[in-house]
Amino acid sequence: MRLKIPQFLVALIIVGALILGSCSTQQGVSNSSPTSAATEASNNSTAETTAKEATTEAISVSESTNESIPGMKDLPRLEGKATVVMTVKGSPITIEVDGTNAPITAGNFVDLVQRGVYDGLVFHRVVRQPQPFVVQGGDPQSKNPKVPASQLGTGSFTDPKTGKIRYIPLEIKPKGSDEPIYSKTLKTAGTDKPPVLQHKQGAVAMARSQMPDSASSQFYFALADLGFLDGDYAVFGYVTKGMDVVNKIQQGDRIDSAKITSGGENLKNAGQ
Structure with missing residues (x-):
């Protein structure tokens, strides 16, 4: 007999998993090692609190102007x-990156691909139970096999030129709007x-802590x-091709490589 879990409870559990597995330590979150769905279920009250914080926390800025941040x-x-074609265990995953509707988020990802940041990184969080959720990776620390698994999920991209972490603002464009809204849910x-860009199966999105502007390099595939x-x-x-590859990714699998195959000329401020 299969245990039926209320959909609302499942949502709280897995949203909590995403938040706790995101990438910012500087902006007020201490992230732990990837946890199982069973462990998260036993702590669902904490996940519920965290999820509520994630949907209410915001920085007061103008919604559409670059100069506001x-x-x-x-x-x-x-x-x-x-x-972008990302290869995992020898198999390609083709990703169409949308800078029309998410120019900063898409630009950050393509720039990191161009820099080779994702090559060799580990998928440190895979959540398929109690129902398919996400495959998450992109922590630069995971390139070093000596970094303990308990530390993965806490890292961000540090610009080698400045020695500072690059954070990007939360960027979501509502349907019917000319510009995205920044730093607010x-x-x-x-x-x-x-x-405009919704969490359909195969969506690629940025992981973050409960602070809106804490995304850096960690991303996830929606299962x-x-x-x-x-x-x-x-x-x-x-993901436009290779969702079967995404569905086979296991925790600990590495990204062989990530390459821009078209549209690289649309990237501006590369290497900044």
């Missing part, structure tokens, strides 16, 4: 679309419009339609 105008930006921004995450996390692209 210090340093934002200097961040990599994708003006249009690009294609859609709920906090007071809009009930759905985002199913995850509409309850819409408006809270920044989707920036979709």
Whole structure:
């Protein structure tokens, strides 16, 4: 007999898993090692609290101007679309990256691909129970096999030129809007419009802590339609080929390589 778990409880558990497995230590989160769904279920009250914080925490800034966030105008930006092929265990995953609707988030990802940051990194979090959720990776620490598994999920991209961590603002474009909303969830921004880029199966989005502007290099693949995450996390692209490869990824698998195969000319401020 299969145990039926209320959908609301499942949502709280897995959203908590995503938040606790995200990437920022500097911005007020101490992240632990990847935990099992069973462990997360036993701590669902903590996950519920964290999930509520994630949907209400915001920084008061203008919603659409680059100048409203210090340093934002200097961040990599994708003006249009690009294609990235990520190879895992010898098999390709094709990702269409959407800079039209998420220019900063997409630009950050493509810039990191161009730098080779993702080559050799580990998928440190894979959640398929009690239902398919996400495959998460992108912690630069994971390139070093000597880094303990308990530490993975806490790392961010450090710019070798400045020695500082690059954080990007939460960026979500509501349907019907000309510009994305920055540093706020859609709920906090007071809009009930759905985002243009939604958490459909195969969506690629940025992991973050409960602070909106704490995303850096960690990303995740959505293993199913995850509409309850819409408006809270920044989707920036979709898997167009190789979802079967994504579905086979196991915790500890490494990214062989990630390459831009088209649209690289749309990347601006590369290497900034």
